Amino acid sequence: MEKLIQPFLALRPHPQLAESVIAPPYDVLNDSEARVMVQNKPNSFLHISKPQVDLSDSIDPYSEVVYQKGKDNFEKLKSGGVLVRDTVPCFYIYRIERDGHQQTGVSCVASVEAYDSNIIKKHELTRPQKEDDRVKQISSLKAQTGPVLLVHKKSSEIKETISLLSNSPPDYRVVSNDGNVHSLWVINNPSYIDQIASNFNNLDQLYIADGHHRSAAASRVAKFMKNNKSAQFFLSVIFPEDELQILPYNRLIKSLNGLSPQELLNHIGKSFNVSVSQKQFQPENKQQFGMYLEGKWYKLSFKKNITNNNPVSSLDVSILHDEIIKPLLGIIDPRIDPSIDFVGGVRGLKELSDKVDSGKMQLAFSLFSTHVKELMLVADSNKIMPPKSTWFEPKLVDGLISHMLD
Known part of the structure; x- marks a missing residue:
């Protein structure tokens, strides 16, 4: 394995439309809540992550028509210029602020091979139906739209690099429906890209904090798209262990x-x-x-x-x-x-x-609250935590950054 992470060509909202696009993660809302949230919001990413909001209340959320609707909605936002693709591979500094708490990390794509080899460590079992749903969603869209939340052990080199690159006005600063502030810096300078890649690729391991179903689904998709280089990596945001906040x-x-x-x-x-x-x-x-x-x-x-x-x-x-x-x-x-x-x-x-x-x-x-060090210790021991042991807050949003599989 040559790389733990790498930069990528993100699909992201037009900056002036970003706040109308971003949405909570698909799995923190039920269908009724999502239907209310998308009212008068044609650009909301919930039309892609929970496309049943545009169909009958009685629709089976796992039916093929739902995945097709999500694909249609995704193509509409792309063709309408709401979502725009980067032309060169980039890293993205991602900061979330909530009630005085601040955490700053790097959005990238992480290696499926590292995940399969347990260099990107797990601590949770997945449910087959939920994993199958993410496989179908990724396959239908030919994209990963929900970032996996990863954590790395404290590193002064990474901290210094991120501080340097976030010491300027961000390319995006949007407020999500829960009042959290999400800021994004696009890093396309080749020397900074090399520095970030070197910092992270020298780490011994990363840990999945939140997103076991998304990462497991990405691994399955990578196997049947084995000739697709983009599919061998999965969308991630990596934060340092001392900035993650876990609630009970x-x-x-x-x-x-x-x-x-x-x-x-x-x-x-x-x-x-x-x-x-x-x-x-x-x-x-x-x-x-x-x-x-x-x-x-x-x-x-x-x-x-x-x-x-x-x-x-x-x-x-x-x-x-x-x-x-x-x-x-x-x-x-x-x-x-x-x-x-x-x-x-x-x-x-x-x-x-x-x-x-x-x-x-x-x-x-x-x-x-479970402490992040307890999570890492369980993962290092190749053991599994009991269900619903951790609630990470603040949450990443969907729609701010996506990874196309092409």
């Missing part, structure tokens, strides 16, 4: 599995110190958990000392599952059990209490 991924439970609330509390008390909290409880340390039950918030503090060196079993999401969710609430596989739901920390704790108070759920848990 909280849990909602539909049933107490035949236990009364007091019985549940008694069982939990065998492994946790349990106390009533006078307000919403957001854990401030590892091995702390919040629990909302019958209109009350509780603070749970894990009693046991974890003595093994298993990077998965020591995660807070694993402790909660192994000590409460599986043995007491009877949920064996949270990937497929309809009795559990997940709420990203960006939605706040009120989302949890509201769902329980409404009667739709009986129980909620708030967690402490």
